[in-house]
Amino acid sequence: xxxxxxxxxxxxxxxxxxxxxxxxxxxxxxxxxxxxxxxxxxxxxxxxxxxxxxxxxxxxxxxxxxxxxxxxxxxxxxxxxxxxxxxxxxxxxxxxxxxxxxxxxxxxxxxxxxxxxxxxxxxxxxxxxxxxxxxxxxxxxxxxxxxxxxxxxxxxxxxxxxxxxxxxxxxxxxxxxxxxxxxxxxxxxxxxxxxxxxxxxxxxxxxxxxxxxxxxxxxxxxxxxxxxxxxxxxxxxxxxxxxxxxxxxxxxxxxxxxxxxxxxxxxxxxxxxxxxxxxxxxxxxxxxxxxxxxxxxxxxxxxxxxxxxxxxxxxxxxxxxx
Numbered sequence: 001x002x003x004x005x006x007x008x009x010x011x012x013x014x015x016x017x018x019x020x021x022x023x024x025x026x027x028x029x030x031x032x033x034x035x036x037x038x039x040x041x042x043x044x045x046x047x048x049x050x051x052x053x054x055x056x057x058x059x060x061x062x063x064x065x066x067x068x069x070x071x072x073x074x075x076x077x078x079x080x081x082x083x084x085x086x087x088x089x090x091x092x093x094x095x096x097x098x099x100x101x102x103x104x105x106x107x108x109x110x111x112x113x114x115x116x117x118x119x120x121x122x123x124x125x126x127x128x129x130x131x132x133x134x135x136x137x138x139x140x141x142x143x144x145x146x147x148x149x150x151x152x153x154x155x156x157x158x159x160x161x162x163x164x165x166x167x168x169x170x171x172x173x174x175x176x177x178x179x180x181x182x183x184x185x186x187x188x189x190x191x192x193x194x195x196x197x198x199x200x201x202x203x204x205x206x207x208x209x210x211x212x213x214x215x216x217x218x219x220x221x222x223x224x225x226x227x228x229x230x231x232x233x234x235x236x237x238x239x240x241x242x243x244x245x246x247x248x249x250x251x252x253x254x255x256x257x258x259x260x261x262x263x264x265x266x267x268x269x270x271x272x273x274x275x276x277x278x279x280x281x282x283x284x285x286x287x288x289x290x291x292x293x294x295x296x297x298x299x300x301x302x303x304x305x306x307x308x309x310x311x312x313x314x315x316x317x318x319x320x321x322x
């Protein structure tokens with residue numbers, strides 16, 4: 001179930017830090033259902049009986065503050081579980097590099113892999129290769145449902161797009177003109193978010209979508225494209241960011257131009273929280289990314305122990321406003 005709450009930005013920063021330090025979130029195996037939600041539970045047991053550490057690989061689409069937050073959460077979960085992490089990401093989104101990273105981890109015979117796939121279809125073969133080699137694989141944020149991956153960790157991305165549409169509808173009173181920024185066009189999760197947003201706006205509002213741009217995971221491209229859209233459509237009512245790169249880039253443009261338009265962003269980090277307090281961001285839709293790292297560690301740990309895990313581990317959706 002989605003939830004909405006209001007909190008000051010200072011409290012939001014505490015929420016993120018507290019989630020990494022205080023919560024011990026365990027994903028319980030399910031032999032019947034296909035969807036599980038995160039539950040608070042006891043810490044995991046040690047990784048192996050003989051004391052040999054397990055090694056898990058985490059692969060991101062690119063370097064970004066949100067993924068750094070996920071890494072910190074994963075490190076906290078792995079630190080006392082005799083689990084070693086190998087964290088890799090291209091500097092900017094690059095499919096070939098992500099495939100090579102998976103190949104490298106297969107050769108290193110890691111015990112488990114978590115990947116946020118840039119292209120769900122193009123990564124099928126290498127994900128299947130890892131699984132056939134006996135390495136459990138989970139996807140997070142964006143899925144590769146046609147592959148043999150074991151589980152997907154994250155929120156319903158179409159529903160996330162719908163919730164963003166609802167937030168914009170509420171801000172604009174059902175009418176206005178919006179600009180949309182998103183990331184890689186072949187990343188399934190981003191495609192689903194965009195479709196959810198477009199469908200809601202078309203079916204329930206009189207809001208016009210003036211332009212949609214894809215930054216391909218590049219902050220530089222995101223800034224240039226946003227400036228181009230603003231120049232072409234100076235009377236826009238709101239900016240909608242459907243990925244983390246767009247969200248952080250929009251803050252830089254808002255600061256530089258002194259804009260006071262609505263800015264709806266995706267993903268909650270301390271930087272974004274501060275931007276809410278400073279007025280550069282109006283509303284944030286979060287998939288509770290601050291819990292993904294621990295969910296990854298717990299899921300892979302259970303899979304290594306040959307426990308059956310649900311196909312979809314739902315981290316839910318939250319809206320944060322000033």
